[in-house]
Amino acid sequence: MITPAPPGPLPMRIKLAHGLGSVTLGIKEAGLTTFFMLYYNQVLGFDPRTVSLVLIGAMVIDALVDPLIGRLSDATRTRFGRRLPWLYGAAVPMAIAWALLWVSPDIAKHSTLGLIVNVVAVRILVSACEIPSVSLVAELTRDYDERTTLMRFRFLFGWLGGLTATALAYGYFLTSDEPGQSGLLEAAGYTGFGLFGAAMILVTTLGSALGQHRRIVSLPPPPAAGHGNSIFADIALAFRNPAFVALASGALFIVTGYATAIASINYMMLYVWKLGDAQFAWYPLGLAIAVFGAFAAVGRAHRRFGKRDTAIAAALFSGALAFLPYAARNLGFWPELGGTASVILLLGFMTLSLFGQIVANISAASMVAEIVEAHEVDHGTRIEGVFFAGYLMTQKFGQALGIFLVGQLVAFAGLGERMRPEDLPADTATQMGWIYAGLMVAIGVLAAVGLRRYAIDRASHEARLALLGGGEPGHKERS
Structure with missing residues (x-):
């Protein structure tokens, strides 16, 4: 029998507090995906393939741990609820591990093993907060649209966390006082970037837990597990669920596209598009425009087209918009590189492509919650933590694939050592553009193909709720 949640729309304070918990994920993604490779490669002198392998290895370890965290989160029973003790316990060590990644470059520079341990610690501690936090979506409400709202707020806050860190990095921490020099290639600013991120991680994680505390502890207890005490039995059941397999196969490439775009952004803007500080x-x-646009659009799109079809259209749209500027540049239809017209056009295309990526990501993540009830109809138990952990594991494999592709692209371009943008041969920059553009189109198509097999829609979800005796058919999103 489904565990009843309070009926009706969630209070705004709960949506805000829940969303606040994803700021840590946004900061982590901004740091590890946007700046980490450039910092350790072009600033500290690591080979780009080594840096990408460190990131990939940490992601694989983290991904393998995720289902265990999810299952343990499902099984946690305390007076603070199933999920919140994880947030309270991981906040401080997570902030410390993040700061060490950026404020101790001498240690990292001389010890690849130490760097691997530090990155693994960051990723696992973030997962120990993110998995229990996002698993609350399926517990706080059963409504199809309210779950979209919760995921919208999660993505909004996650992206705002990453956006704040990114904006301060480009506009303050990583600017150079030397004319003609790029602050992205100087070590000094990365320390401040790391300490700021650590403070944000600590404050927002604890703030999210405290903001939801009373609501979570007042929820009825979940149904008892019906598969015995085997963690691995629950994990195996999750990965045999047809809807989850379809979602994971599509989400893998949605995240690969995002990771490829973000991990390559500094390289492409520096070396292909010749942008200055x-x-x-x-x-x-x-x-920011892409984030707020996606936040405003995704709820309406889900009500009109459904979550799956919205995700498919957004993935294809993003791939096409990522391809066009590189094709125009390489075929001679682009304004002078580095000029005002070039920058405006480039940022316009990038914004639209990012908008599509964010809509696809929100849509895919929101689809996980409905799998929880599909599983409950078939097996009589709810394993929210396992499903969300499995989804996050899929995301990490997608991130690993994207970072691997970028590492290979950077190595192909000969950027193994520090190089000024004007020293890169023009034909190499052109080849980088074609490879990147082709990858983004192929990744978008693969995401759409995978998602086509996901069969849960609004009608089938509400039918399952009715079977379980806890449905709220007819409720519409109100915020």
């Missing part, structure tokens, strides 16, 4: 500072504005 002042022009870099405009990129967060485009990112």
